[in-house]
Amino acid sequence: MSRPLRLISLVVVVLLLAAAALLFSNLRKLEVTDWRLLFHAATGRGGPVAEDATVQHRLRVPAxxxxxxxxxxxxxxxxxxxxxxxDLLLxxxxxxxxLLLARDxxxxxxxxxxxxxxxxxxxxHGVDIAGDWLYVAEGSAIGRVGFDSATGRLTGEYHHILTGLPSGGNHWSRTVRMGPDGWLYVTLGSSCNACEEEHAWRASMLRLRPDGSDVQHHASGLRNSVGFDWAPWSGELYATDNGRDLLGDDFPPCELNRxxxxxxxxxxxVNGDGVPDPxxxxxxxxKNALAIAPVHGFRAHTAPLGIVFVRNPDHVARLGHAALVALHGSWNRSTPDGYxxxxxxxxxxxxxxxxxxxxGFESGGDIIGRPVDIxxxxxxxxxxxxxxAGAIYRITRQPAGNTTPLSVAPHPQQYGADPLDGIDAADIVAAQASGAALWQRFACADCHVPGQAIGNKLDTLHQRYDVAALADYFLFPTAPxxxxxxxxxxxxxxxxxxxxxxxPAEAPAGGLHPEP
Structure with missing residues (x-):
């Protein structure tokens, strides 16, 4: 590569990877809990390995x-x-x-x-069973297929009942549940950390008939409500919600909303209990005046995801009117929380x-797992x-005091010194022209400011990504x-x-900002 082309390309990369600096210029410095979490969340790779009954005692449940x-x-x-x-569907x-995991x-x-x-x-992402149907929430559609719960076998062909769900941006997951009223409920997260959405269905909950007809905009102003369930004693619907980022370690709270x-x-x-957003x-x-306050606040950035109300009679007798909520854990907090x-x-x-x-998923900054659903x-x-950790844990009732701890040992993915090893030289050359064209097409220079860095240093990028992992990151980026x-x-x-x-010889100052 000629020296002028190398210099031009280097400047382009610095500009591209500093984009977030302009967005954050008026906000508090971003804190990050653990860059391994961001890498794993952005690529699906590099998580720890789950090991049954290892020496260290980490995960704990009540007596x-x-x-x-x-x-x-x-x-x-x-x-x-x-x-x-x-059986268990995942x-x-x-x-x-x-996947179907056959019963033990x-x-x-x-x-x-x-x-x-x-x-x-x-x-x-979201799955639910209602009658003889299995429902699935995809990125831009809801589908269903005939399903026999007794045998765990499909009884028909999978097909979409609702298409055209807005996609792109952040918060790509969709959750679907069948309500006790016989309607399907679907949640869609926001496309951003904080913005006014162009599509009314973002950051909201929809309601529709089981065949996909009569779609209704059921609730709005829900930044990222990944989990929801109905209280069995009252029939009321409750949903978790993830509060926005970049307002410091302790604000705003994550939420449980009725x-x-x-x-x-x-x-x-509005954030939390009526606090205007800066x-x-x-x-x-x-809109501020219409905002309904949460019924419960979780600590900021703990990221509540799945929720399930306990229905088993023995559990109800022991726990009363109760629900379990998975706190996925912080990614942008100076001190880890949640998990x-x-x-x-x-x-x-x-x-x-x-x-x-x-x-026990987090201890002294050592993070070995992130709960998602129950x-x-x-x-x-x-x-x-x-x-x-890529795992499923089973929790059962035992005589008091008989608890079996479990340890999950971290084993992060590491890549070699040359992530381009084995790629044809012609591919690498062609990528230079393609990268420059993409830069121009998406007007990256409008946001990227040279000399300002955020996130991880690029001098170790080759150790944290290979080509496939970095390409996956572009498919599922995190804000901003x-x-x-x-x-x-x-x-x-x-x-x-x-x-x-x-x-290493030519890594520019700057950083990627992968989000979980």
Missing amino acids: GWSITLYADALPMARFLRATSGG SQPRAGRI ADGDGHPDARRTLLDGLDRP IVAGGFYGWPY QFGTANPA AVVLLQWQPDGTIRESNFLT AEAPDGTLYVSDDY MPAFPLDTAERRALAIWLLARTQ
């Missing part, structure tokens, strides 16, 4: 409960649903599939088999008491998914970087182009 490792080697294990036959969005009939503490139910889907038809829950104008708090005073399953108990006076139920099986067994409409070839070319310029 009278026990926890074991039920299944491992499940990259990006997200949402769960237990079947009436005792979504793996990055793999594009829904032989009693060895692990699924008897693993079987792919559906494959080739677009980031499948959802009502037509309700507006504040985002992006960016958008004066943009629409009428737990918490118990919420409704008190006679209407207040909600929060206490720890499953802990499922309660017909026999009362509780299952917890972990998309960081938007998801540009790049096809597979363009993402690969951009990854090659970037990695070719971040070898």
Whole structure:
């Protein structure tokens, strides 16, 4: 490569990777809990390895409960649903599939088999079973297929019942549940950290008929409500919600909201219990006045995801009116927080008491797992998914004091010194032209400011990414970087182009800003 071209390319890379600096210029410095979390969340790679009953005792549950490792080697294990036959359904969005983990009939503490139910889907996330149907929430569509819960077998062809869900940007996951009223409910997160959305369905909850007809905008102002469930004693609908970022370690709180038809829950104008947002708090005073306050606040950045109300009679007798919530854990906090399953108990006076139920994923900054969802099986067994360790844990009732700890040992992915090894030289050369063209097409210079850096230093980029991992990051970026409409070839070319310029001898100052 000629010296002028090398210098021009170097400047372009510095500009491209400093884009977020302009966006953050009026905000508090971004704190990051652990860059491994961001790398894993952006690429689905590099998480720890789950190990059953290792020497270290890490995961803890209350006396009278026990926890074991039920299944491992499940990259990006997200949402769960237990079947009436005792099987467990699991979504793996990055793999594009829904797995069935066959019930533990032989009693060895692990699924008897693993079987792919559906494959080739677009980031499948939420799953639910209603009657003879299995429903799946994909990135831009809702689909269903005939399903026999007793045998765990499909009984028809998978097809979409609703298409055209807005996609792109941040918060790509979609969750679907069948309500007790016979309607399907779907949540869609915002496309950004804080903005006024162009599409009304972003940051909201939809309601529709089981066949996909009569779509209604049920609730709005929900920044990223990944989990929701109905209280069995009242029929009220509750949803978790992730508060916005970049307002410091301790604000705003994440939320639990009681959802009502037509309700507006504040985002992006109001945070928490009526506190105007510093960016958008004066943009629409009428909206501020309509905002419904959360019924419970979680600590900032703990990232509540899945929620399930306990329904098993033994659990209800022991816990009362209660729900379990998975706190995925912080990624942008100077001190880690979350990384737990918490118990919420409704008190006679209407207040909600929060206490720890499953802990030990984080200890002294060492993070070995991130809970995502909880499922309660017909026999009362509780299952917890972990998309960081790629695992599912099983929690059962045991005589008081008989608790089995479990340790998950970190084993982060590391890449070699040359992530371009094995790639044809012609591909690398072609990527230079493609990268420059992409820079021009998306007007990257409008945001990228040379000399300002945010995020991880590029001098170790080659150790943290290979071409495939970096291309995956462009597909699922985290705020403030938007998801540009790049096809597979363009993402690969951009990854090659970037990695070719971040070898130790020529890594520019600056940083990527991957988000979880």
